[in-house]
Amino acid sequence: MAYDVNGTVVEHDEEGYITNLDDWSKELADVIAKAEEIEMTDEHWAVVNFLREYYDEYQIAPAVRVLVKAIKKSMGPEIGNNKYMYELFPYGPAKQACKIAGLPKPTGCV
């Protein structure tokens, strides 16, 4: 299974998480988002970029409540709340945003 980014093939697992984290690009994120039926806005990108920075620093994809709390702290409570995050990523902010960000599935997610 693979995504097609302008002719470049990027492998992913059965749930859509990419196999090699180094394969990620902004173009790929758009392709994954499309597969997830998400239209990427600046707010989506803010969350995705935040997740990538979090992973870079801590080597894990955070659980959803940790993500929401951290976003609340860095971007304010208008964005960092459960309701808004689920509006952005209806199938779970951690799960879906991590997939688009090219990170592994969050630890503890089943």
Place this chain on the structure above:
Amino acid sequence: MSEVVKKFLYVNRKAPYGTIYALESLEVVLIGAAFDQDVSLAFLDDGVFQLTKGQDTKAIGVKNFSPTYRALGDYEVTKLYVEKQSLEERGLSEDDLQELVWEDEDDDWAEKPSIRIIDRKEMAALMADQDVVLSF
């Protein structure tokens, strides 16, 4: 909260690499943190090496997961007890460990230290005080 909060202690006794125990323990702690229990971590014997700073795993071809300990504060895991004698027996001191902090939301996100060095006697008392002890 309506449910009973239990005291959980995760005991880490093994070196970070070479076996899967340290990483598994850390993952269980992160997953278990969702259950809002009173969680503490203990590091003794070779387990104290898990918290050392400047880890470099390139030569052994495994992921360096030591940065993940810095995320524990985000998961509201804020009590990491390190046994003094175990450090000393390995020629280590608190200065050799990562500086781990948690941010207190109720105190304007003030950073507070997570690592507490305790001696063997205090460690025994800490263990005796728990409802659940999980050894790794």
